[in-house]
Amino acid sequence: MFPTPIQHASKTRQRLYTVALPVVLFLWLLPLLAIFMTSIRPALDINSGNLFGWPSSFDLIDNYVAVFTQSEALRYFWNSVKVTVPTVIISVSLACLAGYGLAIYRFKLALPLFFLFIAGNFVPFQILMVPVRDLSVRTGLYDTVTGLVLFHAAFQTGFCTLFMRNFIRDLPRELIESARIEGVGELRIFWFLVLPLVRPAIAALSVLIFTFIWNDFFWATVLTQGESSKPITAGIRALNGQFVSQWHLVSAASLMAAVPPILIFFAMQKHFIAGLTLGATKG
Amino acid sequence: MKSVVPPVRRSWLHQHRVAIAPWLFVAPALLFFSVYVIMPIFQSIAISFYEWNGLYNAEGESTATWVGTQNYVKLLDDDRFFVSLKNNLIWLVFYMLAVPVGLAIALFLNQTVTGIRVYKSLFFFPFVISQVVVGLIFGWFYNPDFGVIGSLWKAAYCEEVINIVGNVSTRCAKSPPDILADETWATYGIIVAGLWPQIAYCMILYLTGLNNVSSDQIEAARLDGARGWRMLRHVILPQLAPATFLAIVVTVIGALRSFDMIAIMTRGGPYGSTNVLAYYMYEAAISEYGDRYGYGSAIATVLFLIMLVYISYFLWRMYQDEKGR
Known part of the structure; x- marks a missing residue:
C-alpha cells in the first residue's frame, strides 16, 4: 500500500x-x-x-x-423527477441492447459503431444546441418534459452504450456460445443469460445518469422556458432572482436541489464510483 | 453417409440470425442517437454558413439565407470571440490543477484508519452537487458585501464608526475586492469554483487506482530502498497511468464544457471578460438582441473542432487497446 x-x-x-x-x-x-x-x-x-x-x-x-410555499420550488422539483427517472430507464435500456449487440457479435461495423457512440458522447453541447432546439420547436416538444427526456435519453445512450459494451465484452464468451449451440434464441440469450449478469452495470449506470440529468442546467435552459417544465437547476436560478438578497432562502433552495443526488450517492456509493471510473479500474 | 432425418426447412431470417441480430439490438439506440446527436453536428456545421434567426415563414420554409463563410470572417474581427478563446485556454491550463491536487488528496486519504470510508465519501461530495449550486455558493463566497471574502476583509481592514446620530457604519482602509466584477480576476474566481468538484472527481479516480497498485512491487521497491517521492515517481505513478489518462480526459472535457458556473456567476461579464466559447455561443445564438443561429453555430463549430482533437486522441487510444486484445 x-x-x-x-x-x-x-x-x-x-x-x-x-x-x-x-x-x-x-x-x-x-x-x-x-x-x-x-x-x-x-x-x-x-x-x-x-x-x-x-x-x-x-x-x-x-x-x-x-x-416551498413562497415559490414554485416544489413544481421545479417534481419536474426534475419527471425528467430524470424516464431518462434513466430509456437510456439504460437502449444501452443494454446496443451494448450487447456490439459486444457479442463479430461484425465489421461493430467497432466503428462503438466509436461513433463514444465520439458523440464527448462532443460539446453547443454543437447540438441549435438543431435540437429547432427540432423540438418544430415537433412541439419545446418547453415540455417529454422534449427534455427524449434529448437526454438519446445523448446519454452514448455513454451508457460505451459502458455496457465494455462490461458485456468482459463476460465469459463460452457461456453465450454454448447457449447458442444448444439452440437458444438470441433474444432469450440476451434476456435470460446476459441481463442477470449485467445487473451491477445497470445499477452503476442508473445512479450515474440520475446524477448527471438531475444536475443538468444547460439543456434545461435551452429547451424549457416556462414554469410548467423547468427542472430544479434552472429553477434555482429563477429563485435567485426572486429572493434577491434573501440568502437564507436561496441557500435552502440550493441545498434542497442537492439532496437527491447526495442521497443516491450515499445509498449506492460502490456502484456510483464503478460508473465514474468507466469500469476501467475495478475495485 | 446421407442424413436420414430430412432437413428442416428454415426461413432465411433464421439462417442469417447471427448476422441480423446485432443490427436489431443496436438499431433503437443508433436511431435515437443519430437523430439527436450525430445529425445535429452536421446540421450545425451547415447552419454556420447561413444567417438565420430560427424562424419559418408561413409556408413552413426556413428563413435562413446563405452567407457562405461570412460568419467565420466576422469571427476573425470579433474581440469577444478572441477573449472567449483566450479564456478557454486559461481554463484548460488552470483546470489541469485538478489532476495533481486530486492525486495529493487521494494519497492523503489512502490509509486504513477508522472512519476513512466516510471521509472519502465526504471529500467526494462537491462532485455530486449540481454546478449551479456550486456556482451560487462561490458567488456568495466572493460577494464583497456579505460573502466570506468580504467579511474577512472587513475584519482586517475596516473599523466601525458611530456617527453623531448614533448610526453604525463601517469605514475601510481599502474597499473589499469584488472578484467577480473584476475583469482581470473574475475568470480565475470561476475556475477556482470549478476546480472544487473537479478535484473531487480526480481524487476518486486516483483512490480507485491506488487500490489496484500491486503491493508486491511496492514491497520489492521498498527492499531496494525506494521511499517517498522516488517511490511515487518511479513505482506508483507508472501504475496509476490509466487513472491519470482518464483524469486528464475528463478534466479537458470539463474545461471546454464550462458553462453552468459562468452562466450562474457572471453571465460572461463584466464586459464579456469571463466568456468562454461554450457560453459565448449560447449568448450569440439565444440572446435578448435576437437569435443569431448562424453566428452561434459558427462559434460552436470552432469549439467542436478543438474538442475533435481530444476526441480523436481518445479514440486512437481506445483503438490501440482494442487491437491489443
Missing part, C-alpha cells in the same frame, strides 16, 4: 494525521457548511450582517417551508 500505512509511522505522526483529517475535511467542505448555516438563519441575521457568527435563532424548518 502506498503511502506507507500510518500505523507504521511514529506516534506523533499518527496523532498528527488523526488531527489533520477532520481539519482538512472541514476546510474542504467549508463552502457547503457555510451555505448550510446560512440556510438555517433567520432573515434578521442576514440583514444585520451576522453571517458567520452563531445564528440568533434556528429557523431550519421555517426557511425550508418558506421556500
Whole structure:
C-alpha cells in the first residue's frame, strides 16, 4: 500500500494525521457548511450582517417551508423527477441492447459503431444546441418534459452504450456460445443469460445518469422556458432572482436541489464510483 | 453417409440470425442517437454558413439565407470571440490543477484508519452537487458585501464608526475586492469554483487506482530502498497511468464544457471578460438582441473542432487497446 500505512509511522505522526483529517475535511467542505448555516438563519441575521457568527435563532424548518410555499420550488422539483427517472430507464435500456449487440457479435461495423457512440458522447453541447432546439420547436416538444427526456435519453445512450459494451465484452464468451449451440434464441440469450449478469452495470449506470440529468442546467435552459417544465437547476436560478438578497432562502433552495443526488450517492456509493471510473479500474 | 432425418426447412431470417441480430439490438439506440446527436453536428456545421434567426415563414420554409463563410470572417474581427478563446485556454491550463491536487488528496486519504470510508465519501461530495449550486455558493463566497471574502476583509481592514446620530457604519482602509466584477480576476474566481468538484472527481479516480497498485512491487521497491517521492515517481505513478489518462480526459472535457458556473456567476461579464466559447455561443445564438443561429453555430463549430482533437486522441487510444486484445 502506498503511502506507507500510518500505523507504521511514529506516534506523533499518527496523532498528527488523526488531527489533520477532520481539519482538512472541514476546510474542504467549508463552502457547503457555510451555505448550510446560512440556510438555517433567520432573515434578521442576514440583514444585520451576522453571517458567520452563531445564528440568533434556528429557523431550519421555517426557511425550508418558506421556500416551498413562497415559490414554485416544489413544481421545479417534481419536474426534475419527471425528467430524470424516464431518462434513466430509456437510456439504460437502449444501452443494454446496443451494448450487447456490439459486444457479442463479430461484425465489421461493430467497432466503428462503438466509436461513433463514444465520439458523440464527448462532443460539446453547443454543437447540438441549435438543431435540437429547432427540432423540438418544430415537433412541439419545446418547453415540455417529454422534449427534455427524449434529448437526454438519446445523448446519454452514448455513454451508457460505451459502458455496457465494455462490461458485456468482459463476460465469459463460452457461456453465450454454448447457449447458442444448444439452440437458444438470441433474444432469450440476451434476456435470460446476459441481463442477470449485467445487473451491477445497470445499477452503476442508473445512479450515474440520475446524477448527471438531475444536475443538468444547460439543456434545461435551452429547451424549457416556462414554469410548467423547468427542472430544479434552472429553477434555482429563477429563485435567485426572486429572493434577491434573501440568502437564507436561496441557500435552502440550493441545498434542497442537492439532496437527491447526495442521497443516491450515499445509498449506492460502490456502484456510483464503478460508473465514474468507466469500469476501467475495478475495485 | 446421407442424413436420414430430412432437413428442416428454415426461413432465411433464421439462417442469417447471427448476422441480423446485432443490427436489431443496436438499431433503437443508433436511431435515437443519430437523430439527436450525430445529425445535429452536421446540421450545425451547415447552419454556420447561413444567417438565420430560427424562424419559418408561413409556408413552413426556413428563413435562413446563405452567407457562405461570412460568419467565420466576422469571427476573425470579433474581440469577444478572441477573449472567449483566450479564456478557454486559461481554463484548460488552470483546470489541469485538478489532476495533481486530486492525486495529493487521494494519497492523503489512502490509509486504513477508522472512519476513512466516510471521509472519502465526504471529500467526494462537491462532485455530486449540481454546478449551479456550486456556482451560487462561490458567488456568495466572493460577494464583497456579505460573502466570506468580504467579511474577512472587513475584519482586517475596516473599523466601525458611530456617527453623531448614533448610526453604525463601517469605514475601510481599502474597499473589499469584488472578484467577480473584476475583469482581470473574475475568470480565475470561476475556475477556482470549478476546480472544487473537479478535484473531487480526480481524487476518486486516483483512490480507485491506488487500490489496484500491486503491493508486491511496492514491497520489492521498498527492499531496494525506494521511499517517498522516488517511490511515487518511479513505482506508483507508472501504475496509476490509466487513472491519470482518464483524469486528464475528463478534466479537458470539463474545461471546454464550462458553462453552468459562468452562466450562474457572471453571465460572461463584466464586459464579456469571463466568456468562454461554450457560453459565448449560447449568448450569440439565444440572446435578448435576437437569435443569431448562424453566428452561434459558427462559434460552436470552432469549439467542436478543438474538442475533435481530444476526441480523436481518445479514440486512437481506445483503438490501440482494442487491437491489443
